[in-house]
Amino acid sequence: MDSANDHKAHNRTYSSFIGALKWSVPLVAILTLLVVILIAE
Template sequence: MESANDHKAHNRTYGSFISMLKWSVPLIAVITLIVVILIAE
């Protein structure tokens, strides 16, 4: 059974999450801006 303190797996998961966050937040912001501009016209 895996140890409850599996730091390598934690670091890998956290790194993956942060990497995904770095790309998804700006992408969502750009999509939101485009939609707002389209609605405002």
């Protein structure tokens, strides 16, 4: 079985996913806020 190799690949994939999430969630929140402010005016 290659369970150790699969675990390493999982850790790399999870780390990149979390890294992307840390940048994309605040960016989407800021863009959403800007759109709501523009619509409210």
